[in-house]
Amino acid sequence: MGKAKNLRSRVHSYFQPGAELSPAKKIMARQVHHLTTTEVANETEALLLERTLIKQHQPPFNIDLKDDKSWLYIAIDYNQDYPTVEFVRRPTPSKKVKLFGPYVAASSIRQLFPFFKKTLGLKTCSLPANKPCFQASLGRCLGHNLGPGSKRRYHQQLKYFEQLMKGDVSNVTATLSKEMQQAAKSKDYERAARIRDQLRALRRLQEKQSVVSTRRESFDVYGLAQSGNAAAIVRLPIRRGVLLESDGFLLEHTKGLSNIEILAEFFEQYASQATNLVKKVYLPIKLKTAPVSKLSFRVAERGTKRRLVNLANKSAQNHLEQSVASWQRKEVRAREGLKQLKTIFNLPAVPKRIEGFDISNIQGKEAVGSMVVLTNGLPDSKHYRKFKIQAPAKPNDVRMLAEMLVRRFTKNTDWPKPDLIILDGGAAQLSTVKKALSEFKINLPLTALAKREELIYLPNKKEPLKLPSDSAALLLLESLRDEAHRFGITYYRSRHRKKTVKSAWDELPGVGPVFKKKLKAAYGSIRTLRQANEQELTKIVGQVRATAIKNYLS
Known part of the structure; x- marks a missing residue:
């Protein structure tokens, strides 16, 4: 490509x-x-x-830029009068949604964000502007209609936040200092005190940053390291002379590619997703052509920028060595676990493909099934699958599990067949699924792993097998079982959330699509709607509907 x-x-x-x-x-x-x-x-x-x-x-x-689907962004939704600031993954581009990121190390920005939220009074809830949240009542959130001028003040805070996201702390502190002096002059001491607290917090943040250039310029420095079929790239972002937190990227399928080709392909992929780039880019080597026209690529040959490139190269080498060592440890553990599974289940060969299955539901409602796959002992997410379960009259996890397995093998015959199947459960799950599959003449190695005691149930064996807690085979089975549960519960929560929101609005008496849209725009949530007085409701839906809605929600 x-x-x-x-x-x-x-x-x-x-x-x-x-x-x-x-x-x-x-x-x-x-x-x-x-x-x-x-x-x-x-x-x-x-x-x-x-x-x-x-x-x-x-x-x-083509090189494969690892884990870019899971990168975190911060989004400011300017479709709203009082925009919400939130974390998103895989954002959809929009003219009115301002994005910052991606943040490869999500933990760092998650730790820093509460500081910005508290310091600037950012709105992170979904409540409408005319229904202040609890934080707003305490003066900690400015993202609600709190009186004349509140919208202007909140948008000013968002402007400061955008500058901070770009690393421009000094400009924000300078502006806030002027505002504090003006507030004090006009004897608005409460506002002056609030700005003073913001300034103190921002200056503490500045103290933690490293100044690398007295020229207060902004640029990005990249370093590269390659070994075998993998490479690492580290980005050092310099904003107004200050070094911000670095990003490390892993790339696969790089064997046989030159460093120039790796960098060129990296920028072609990364630039389409990043929102936090600046025009000047310094590299350890010269590219033949600019892979992205909006960036200016330069080679750092001496001085501060050369030292920063050397630092980025060293960081990339460390990042690559740590990642390769981690991969190797995982592969060694996986190989040992697979060998043990071959012996335990008397398989003709080491299992290359293992499938794990789990059911997620609450009393049979919104039941979903999950299938996860290990290829050569490592998670292979492109083969994960989700199933909507046709719940029986009475909740029955065992029957639902059997239904999923039958559908997997009778309706999806083009999927690769597993060398081993792992069920979440015990003897009941194992015998029911085995019987259901045998009716369709499906005979594949099958086992069940029970929670808590971690007992392994085998076909035609009366007593379950208990492996040592540090057994590589048991650790492999546990990781598969837990991954199936995680994948399934994520899907279940998604379906349950959509169903709950949809049914709550749809069940309001006398409310069709038009009035539902008006009510959602005015109140945002059923909880807020429940708190509305009947007089407010009457203005939107009329007296008869307003009375009916209040009676229904009470």
């Missing part, structure tokens, strides 16, 4: 006699059979399409 303004020139470059190609690109050029092209309107669309296709098809000659 690749993009180019001149496709003819780009493709021709791979087949020119004497072309300087990396080993990986030479192999690709020999194997290519045909080309497919898609024309888009601009470079941004090309970047987004390239990223989507790489994730969808996972081509072997």
Whole structure:
């Protein structure tokens, strides 16, 4: 997958006699059979399409930017008069939603965000502007209609927050200092005291930051390290001379690629997702062409910027070594666990594909099933699947589990068959599922793992097997069982939340789509609607409906 303004020139470059190609690109050029092209309107669309296709098809000659689906962003929703500030993943681009990120190390921004929320009075709840939350009543949230001028004041706080997200602490403190003096002059001592507290908090934050340049300039520095089929890139963001927290990125499928190619492909993927970039970028090596036109790529040859590049290179090397060591430990544990499972279940070979199944529900309602997969002992999320369960008249987890397994093997025959199946449960789950599958002549290695005592139930064995708590096989089974539960409960909560919200609004007496939309716009939630007085409701839905709604909600 690749993009180019001149496709003819780009493709021709791979087949020119004497072309300087990396080993990986030479192999690709020999194997290519045909080309497919898609024309888009601009470079941004090309970047987004390239990223989507790489994730969808996972081509072997493109690098894989690890874990980018889980990156965290901060979103400010300017569709609202009093915008909410919240964390999001995989955001949908919108002109009125301001994004900051991605934050690769989510824990760091999560630890810092409460400071900004408290200092600036940011709104993080979903309550409408005319229904102040508890924090607003205490003066800790400014994102509600609290009287004349409140909207202007809150938007000013959001402006400060945006500047802080860009690393510009000094400008915010300078502006706040002026505001504090003006408030004191006009004898608004309460506001002056509040700004004073904000300034103290921001100055404490400044003290923790490292000044690397007295010129107060903003730029990004990148370092690179490569080993085998993996590479690491570290970004050091410098904002107004201050070094902010670094980001580390892992890349796979880099074997045979030059450092120049790795950096170019990285920027093509990363730039389509990042909102926190600045124009000036310093690299350890010179790129042949600029992979992203909105950035200015430079080589740091001496001075402060060269020292920062060396620091970024060293950080990338450490990041890569730690990651590779972690992968190797996981692979060693997985291999040992698989060998033990082969012996325990008397399998003809070490199991390559293991599937785990679990049911999530509350008293049979909104029941869902989850299927997770280990490939060579490691989670393989692209093969995870979710099932909506047709709940029986009486809640019965065992029957629901059997239903899911039958559907998995009778309706999805094109999916790869597992070498081993793990059920969440005990003897009842094992015997019921085995019987249900045998009716369809499906005979695959099957076991159940019970919670608490961690007993392993085997077909045709009266007594369960109890492995040592540090057994590699048991740890592998536990990780699969727990992952199936996590995946299932996440899906269940999503369905339950949608169903609850939908049913609560839809069951209001005399309220159709038009009035439902008006009520949602005015109150935001059923809880807030319940607190509304009948006179307010009458203005929106009329006297008869207002009385009926109040009676229903009471």
